[in-house]
Amino acid sequence: MEINSLTLDELKNYMVSIGERAFRGEQIFSYFHRNKKIKIEDLNLLPEKLRNYLETNVKVNELEIYKKFTSQIDNTKKYLFLLEDMNIIESVAMEYNHGLTACISTQVGCKMGCAFCASTKEGLIRNLTPAEMINQIYMMEEDLGKNISNIVLMGSGEPLDNYESVMKFLNIIHSEKGHNISLRNITLSTCGVVPKIYDLAKEDIPITLSISLHSPFDEDRKKIMPIAKKYSMEELIKACRDYSETTNRRITFEYTLIQNINDRDEDISELKRILKGLKCHINLIPLNPIKEFRKDRSNRDNIERVKKELNKANINVTIRREMGGDISASCGQLRRAVTEDINNKRV
Template identity: 65%
Template structure:
């Protein structure tokens, strides 16, 4: 019989688990606090439990842990990039970014990604598996412990598609938000998706007021489908309708992520179409100049081109910013560092 991954359970699930093994339900709350407020990850360290109860936990359950494999510090802006080693020896990555309002972390939700977006490094090594809720929260706890600082904002925008790992992502949100644990406000959490439309509706119906961020990258279905295979399943109209539903259910403004690619999606025609499709959506556009990778033979726009695009959107009445590039000297964009580390490791192994 497989043991239950205890630190992936919600408070309610832990209470039921404790009752199921013949203990009082309140022991579940003690265990939840041990994991998610006190950074605990070893059953033998739960001092409020008797040795007998700890032995019983070891019999029926297990605790998933991750290790900091390596940390890379930017010399430019205090961004810190982490590579984490999972128990099955897979590697994921996370980022800590420092802003005036506090620390923001970007975490992974999958090992690899199956979405196949042409300009994204996360997907180039393929999809391996989903992360469990504990593997998601432990990225945050590991970074907080390492830096001895509390995180104020969370972005699910690292490797993987969060809505392709929907149930585990949802449990992660409940766990990290719970007042008996880390007590992060939902309003300080952003989930980025390439547009898994049915799950956007599902998430909206959960009534969780997190920020939904849509990776759009083109207002034209044919161009978007060439860059993002998911565009062959869900049209831009499908995505915009789901965003409107999400806004109506949560009253949270939508963020539109738009990677600017020279001569591909930064033309006058693109501007006109963006204004047309977003005019009735309460949203904010985040412009991202392309971070080139080897397999995507397109160019990053000039600074002047990006500013022009921003200015024209503002004139059309659409709120827009150009994302500040963080940690450029440590490959801080999604998937880049993990990929280069694995390549170097494998190259050394076979030399």
């Protein structure tokens, strides 16, 4: 059992199950998640007998910073973390006027197969545990000497494909007995796993849901996002409307602009049609080219044109500020380059 993956209630119940009082679970929880400590032998609030029992019977997950890269452009930090099974994941820390934002991974690799995403090129290796997600936050905070105020589940992996662990992560990171980050400061990004969007709506938590859309047309979306072969645009937008109505939250649509593929007049018109009346925001993203996807990004004038046309339909639009361009800060790029280098050296 991975003890720092347990929620507060689970830890209390575990303590009771081994003949201890429930408050010991709260002490352990705060040690991990408020104090951000990792060694049970140093948890002096616990009796020696209980410390010895835990050291023998439970596991504490730890990460190691494998490499760190700092952008000379905007001070973005990119971390590669080494997991206990020698897999590598990545996280990014980005500085904004409103505070420090962390983009973290939820899986090792990804099975969703989006054409322009480097994270998915090796497929899904495995899910991350709640502790492996949480420790990305704690280790970046320790390294930077700053608290992270905003979290984005937009690194490697599809969060809704690792649903239970992600829900536990949110429970733990938000707990007032632990790190106490507001759920309103957390964004979950999905490529559109429709059944899980309905499940997420029922959780009744005020996170921001972000949908990777990238085309309003089924046939065009299928070419770049295999998930579209399983769930149609009609099904996806219906789920989004249900989510927005159930939670009273605005949905963000991520839209990577690819020249002459999804930035045409017909794309803009269809976006206006399908999103009419939906409480939403569109985040326009200039394409980050990867070697497996040889397409061009829309030029700046065209990006501004798309923004202007969507604004005319009273759709809120921003153009994403590019961060860490000199350190391959986009999803999966750096990890893939490093793992390829490691594998080449092993051959």
